[in-house]
Amino acid sequence: MGDRRERGRAVLVRWSLLALLATLLGLLNFSVALTSWRAEGVLRSAKYPLLWELTGTYAFFAFLPALLALARRFPLAGGSWRRQLPVHVLAFVPFSIGHTLLMWGSRIVLYRLLGWGRYDYGDMRYRFPMEAGKAFLGYLAVHAVVALVAFARREHDRELRAAQLERELFEARLAALKMQLNPHFLFNTLNMISSEVREEPARAEAMIAHLADFLRLTLRHSQALQVPLATELEFLDAYLEIMKARFEERLLVEREIAAGAGEALVPQLLLQPLVENAITHALRDHRQAARLRISAEPCGARLRLVVEDNGPGIAADGRPLVGRGVGLTNTAERLRHLYGEDQALTLATPAGGGLRLEISLPYRRPAPAGERP
Numbered sequence: 001m002g003d004r005r006e007r008g009r010a011v012l013v014r015w016s017l018l019a020l021l022a023t024l025l026g027l028l029n030f031s032v033a034l035t036s037w038r039a040e041g042v043l044r045s046a047k048y049p050l051l052w053e054l055t056g057t058y059a060f061f062a063f064l065p066a067l068l069a070l071a072r073r074f075p076l077a078g079g080s081w082r083r084q085l086p087v088h089v090l091a092f093v094p095f096s097i098g099h100t101l102l103m104w105g106s107r108i109v110l111y112r113l114l115g116w117g118r119y120d121y122g123d124m125r126y127r128f129p130m131e132a133g134k135a136f137l138g139y140l141a142v143h144a145v146v147a148l149v150a151f152a153r154r155e156h157d158r159e160l161r162a163a164q165l166e167r168e169l170f171e172a173r174l175a176a177l178k179m180q181l182n183p184h185f186l187f188n189t190l191n192m193i194s195s196e197v198r199e200e201p202a203r204a205e206a207m208i209a210h211l212a213d214f215l216r217l218t219l220r221h222s223q224a225l226q227v228p229l230a231t232e233l234e235f236l237d238a239y240l241e242i243m244k245a246r247f248e249e250r251l252l253v254e255r256e257i258a259a260g261a262g263e264a265l266v267p268q269l270l271l272q273p274l275v276e277n278a279i280t281h282a283l284r285d286h287r288q289a290a291r292l293r294i295s296a297e298p299c300g301a302r303l304r305l306v307v308e309d310n311g312p313g314i315a316a317d318g319r320p321l322v323g324r325g326v327g328l329t330n331t332a333e334r335l336r337h338l339y340g341e342d343q344a345l346t347l348a349t350p351a352g353g354g355l356r357l358e359i360s361l362p363y364r365r366p367a368p369a370g371e372r373p
Helices: 002-039 047-062 064-073 081-114 124-196 201-220 229-250 271-282 326-339
Strands: 226-228 251-257 265-267 290-299 302-309 344-348 355-362
Touching: 002 047, 047 064, 047 081, 047 124, 064 081, 064 124, 081 124, 124 201, 124 229, 201 229, 226 229, 229 251, 229 265, 229 271, 229 290, 265 326, 271 290, 271 302, 271 326, 271 355, 326 344, 326 355
Parallel strands: 251 290
Antiparallel strands: 226 265, 290 302, 302 355, 344 355
């Protein structure tokens, strides 16, 4: 019932707009006719050309639905116009005659109702071809408008399809980058577990259990390109449990998450490869424990993430480590795809040594449940 009422309201609005347009065109033609009269010194009442021009435009708009249907069904645009032309020649003749007769008849009736006497349209042998010329211009205008609307609609649809394809390609690239991390992480972890199976079976068993927790979490959010930082930290905790089961007291992790940071969206599996990379470099010196500090804080409209370790830091040649490992290279690529230039990943050596990796992202929260597509 509601849909029917909405459709009825839409039809009423459409016809009201058409009536308004017909009136405006009639008044425009009336102003031209009246000024022409006055320029020629004709002092007859303005009511006559007002009635003539309004009945002319109203008569044309009475045929408009049929003309629009004809223009859509047999378009003159494109390469098929030669086949459609005979149809329009045959259709134009009855339209032009009907338009002229409708104007003539309506004026006769209105003259009598208004008490203006008898309406004289002149010699119809000349009126029909004269009105045909004006009707032809209107006929062409209808086809031009229909062709323009069809072109605009095709362009809009093309842009929508292009945007959809671009989005699908974008998501496919991000998914491929994300999936690249899974086997990389999995192979590394399985290699660590295999090295512990014989000598430390209890430790290997604990690592397998933590690996299962990590994979369960990633599968639960496998379709997400971005997750809240709080969820990302759950992934990281599951990974760190695996590492702690192996390295025990040799792995020390400090975490500082400021209020509000946990709600911010970040790429899924953003931190795990960075922390894995930090642990690998920090434990390169077997004489020391790996010390990691992970922090996150909102900074106005930005989110700042920092991963620090006590490893060797930037290479001796001064070049950054990005590009020398799957984790860092993948992270830089994913950030570029997701945020374009509105992101930054920087590496630096703190005063106390080691490596400080900082990421700056736009601070975005997940959309409320009711607004999600």
